[in-house]
Amino acid sequence: MQFKELIVQETNNICEQLSSYEDRHTSFKELFLTKDTINFGPIKLLDRASIAMRTVILFLTVLTIYFFSTLDYQSIDVLKGFTDTFVNFKTMLLNPYAQRFTLGEAFYNVVVTLGLAFLTTLIGGIVALLLGLLAAQNLAPKQVTNLIKGFVAIIRAVPTILWVLIFAVAAGLGSAAAIIGMSFHSISYLTKAYSESFEDLDRSVIEALMASGANWWQIVFQAVIPSSVTYLLSWTFLRFEINFANAVAMGAAAGAGGIGFDLFMAGGFYFDLREVGFITYLIIAIAIVLEVFSTNIKGKLQKSI
Amino acid sequence: MALLELKNVTKNYNNECCALDNVSFSVDKGEFVSIIGPSGAGKSTLLRCINRMVEASSGEISVDGVISSSLSKKKLRKLRTKIGMIFQHYNLVDRLTVIENVLHGRLGYKSTLAGVLGRYNQEEKSQAYRIIEILGLNEQIYKRCDQLSGGQKQRVGIARALVQNPKIILCDEPIASLDPNASKIIMDHLRNISKEMGITIIVNLHQVEVALKYSDRIIGVNRGKVVFDGAPCDLTTRQIRDIYGSESEDLIFELGERHAG
Ligand SMILES: Nc1ncnc2c1ncn2[C@@H]1O[C@H](COP(=O)(O)OP(=O)(O)OP(=O)(O)O)[C@@H](O)[C@H]1O
Ligand SMILES: [Mg+2]
Numbered sequence: 072m073q074f075k076e077l078i079v080q081e082t083n084n085i086c087e088q089l090s091s092y093e094d095r096h097t098s099f100k101e102l103f104l105t106k107d108t109i110n111f112g113p114i115k116l117l118d119r120a121s122i123a124m125r126t127v128i129l130f131l132t133v134l135t136i137y138f139f140s141t142l143d144y145q146s147i148d149v150l151k152g153f154t155d156t157f158v159n160f161k162t163m164l165l166n167p168y169a170q171r172f173t174l175g176e177a178f179y180n181v182v183v184t185l186g187l188a189f190l191t192t193l194i195g196g197i198v199a200l201l202l203g204l205l206a207a208q209n210l211a212p213k214q215v216t217n218l219i220k221g222f223v224a225i226i227r228a229v230p231t232i233l234w235v236l237i238f239a240v241a242a243g244l245g246s247a248a249a250i251i252g253m254s255f256h257s258i259s260y261l262t263k264a265y266s267e268s269f270e271d272l273d274r275s276v277i278e279a280l281m282a283s284g285a286n287w288w289q290i291v292f293q294a295v296i297p298s299s300v301t302y303l304l305s306w307t308f309l310r311f312e313i314n315f316a317n318a319v320a321m322g323a324a325a326g327a328g329g330i331g332f333d334l335f336m337a338g339g340f341y342f343d344l345r346e347v348g349f350i351t352y353l354i355i356a357i358a359i360v361l362e363v364f365s366t367n368i369k370g371k372l373q374k375s376i
Numbered sequence: 377m378a379l380l381e382l383k384n385v386t387k388n389y390n391n392e393c394c395a396l397d398n399v400s401f402s403v404d405k406g407e408f409v410s411i412i413g414p415s416g417a418g419k420s421t422l423l424r425c426i427n428r429m430v431e432a433s434s435g436e437i438s439v440d441g442v443i444s445s446s447l448s449k450k451k452l453r454k455l456r457t458k459i460g461m462i463f464q465h466y467n468l469v470d471r472l473t474v475i476e477n478v479l480h481g482r483l484g485y486k487s488t489l490a491g492v493l494g495r496y497n498q499e500e501k502s503q504a505y506r507i508i509e510i511l512g513l514n515e516q517i518y519k520r521c522d523q524l525s526g527g528q529k530q531r532v533g534i535a536r537a538l539v540q541n542p543k544i545i546l547c548d549e550p551i552a553s554l555d556p557n558a559s560k561i562i563m564d565h566l567r568n569i570s571k572e573m574g575i576t577i578i579v580n581l582h583q584v585e586v587a588l589k590y591s592d593r594i595i596g597v598n599r600g601k602v603v604f605d606g607a608p609c610d611l612t613t614r615q616i617r618d619i620y621g622s623e624s625e626d627l628i629f630e631l632g633e634r635h636a637g
Contacts, residue, residue, distance in 0.1 A: 272469070273467070275463065275465060275467045276467045276468065276469055278429060278467070279461065279463060279467035279468075280480055280483065281429065281456075282427050282429055282456060282459070282461045283456060283457065283460065283461070283480065283481050283483065283484050283536070283537070283540055284453045284454065284455075284456035284457040284483065284484020284485070284540075285480065285483035285484055285491065286453065286483075286488060286491070288488050288491070288492050289483045289486070289488060289491035289492055290483075291492075292491075292492040292493075292494070293469075293480060293483065293491065293492070293494060294469045294472075294480070297469065297471060297472055297476075298469055298470065298471040298472070
């Protein structure tokens with residue numbers, strides 16, 4: 072049996088090597104059993120990064136201790152505060168109940184909020200499609216793309232709520248300001264996302280079509296958009312989810328109506344925790360439905376395209 | 377009158393000297409011309425000057441009797457429909473099907489709107505089918521291009537060029553990423569296209585032996601200059617050394633083998 076012989080030979084080889092090793096050094100066993108004095112350094116070397124890390128942790132610890140020891144609780148009993156908050160949460164989450172509106176009205180307001188999210192995503196998507204094309208490096212001259220990308224980055228740096236408040240100066244607090252402000256932020260967000268999706272298509276493909284006489288618009292619609300359509304749709308869905316959350320907040324903060332406004336009234340005006348709980352559950356349910364829906368569609372798109 | 381004529385064409389990128397240096401030659405209808413030369417010699421630049429994907433710095437290029445350098449955007453588009461081009465990396469839209477990619481070759485003939493909407497008429501579609509069939513791709517016709525092999529992709533590239541009804545097809549290293557078998561299929565198709573359809577083929581090649589086997593004529597380029605222009609049988613070892621400079625020893629060895637074999 073050749074195979075067997077081979078194995079025997081190999082084993083012998085290894086044994087020989089081992090024993091010659093043991094000749095040269097002390098035996099393995101000894102090495103393991105010696106307790107004394109192989110002096111390893113510390114396992115982590117103290118380099119600049121770890122020094123910085125330790126300093127930061129130390130600093131934060133000191134700061135936390137200082138904060139709690141000097142905090143002015145005034146007349147509030149901390150323990151009571153915690154228990155009260157807990158009780159509030161319990162009423163909110165365990166006894167949700169709507170007094171001031173019917174289920175139908177609540178749904179109507181959810182639809183208003185969804186409408187706000189949908190409209191701003193739609194406006195944002197359409198404008199961003201155009202800007203995204205002009206901001207994609209494979210489709211537009213460098214100066215133009217830099218200009219648009221810079222502009223859009225500045226818009227994005229300011230939070231949505233601030234844009235709404237800025238536009239409220241001209242349009243007054245309400246749904247108009249909310250729509251303009253939210254669209255504005257959506258445009259900048261989607262422009263960045265879209266242009267990066269467009270850049271996925273290799274420049275050489277575009278050149279090939281140019282060389283056959285196709286013009287810019289034909290190339291955009293026949294090559295660029297078809298190859299990035301999955302990305303475009305998933306970015307748009309993501310933005311829709313963000314805009315739904317924004318629309319709830321805008322309903323409260325900018326008086327844009329919808330379920331967010333109800334939440335604001337229930338919490339800030341009537342102090343009705345059970346209603347707050349009810350609305351919270353409603354919003355969570357919608358968010359879950361949206362999530363499931365968009366995951367589903369994305370899955371289907373990825374399969375078919 | 378020659379189909380393609382270059383007169384004293386020169387190209388400098390960024391004012392550096394000279395990707396192309398005073399290149400002149402003319403090519404007839406149905407000719408199969410190979411352009412060979414070392415890397416960086418200016419072969420790609422030469423091809424791209426012909427369809428003005430690269431603007432020549434000076435000189436005159438005429439295609440089918442039209443001088444290309446002064447054309448307006450619209451006329452240039454029309455001229456480009458007569459010039460097909462295929463590439464080393466195929467440059468197809470990977471997420472689209474074979475037939476969609478092939479029909480892209482028709483975009484140059486269409487109005488912007490019809491092209492944007494992707495409206496192709498019956499005649500265009502049946503022509504595309506016919507060409508796909510000739511190139512042996514009928515089983516892949518509705519497959520996405522990222523599911524094809526390299527050789528199949530290159531055939532799609534050829535189909536896209538053919539559907540343009542071109543007078544010339546420019547090929548920039550069409551077989552550089554293919555194995556010998558697929559290379560042979562591609563080169564055979566190109567030769568048939570030139571012989572049977574009378575379409576002029578201009579191919580950039582790295583493999584001298586392939587150029588010798590398939591071409592009617594070989595143009596050797598070195599540092600932007602045409603250093604050889606003639607029939608394959610006139611290409612001697614010395615001239616290959618002129619074209620490729622000092623790194624040509626192994627090429628010459630291959631050539632010797634071919635003559636021996
Ligand atoms: N876009 C560009 N900008 C500046 N210089 C360029 C550009 N394209 C090519 N060149 C230069 O022009 C010269 C010729 O390049 P070209 O691509 O035509 O060579 P080639 O013969 O096709 O080489 P290869 O066989 O490697 O493809 C090279 O020196 C290259 O550096
Ligand atoms: Mg090249």
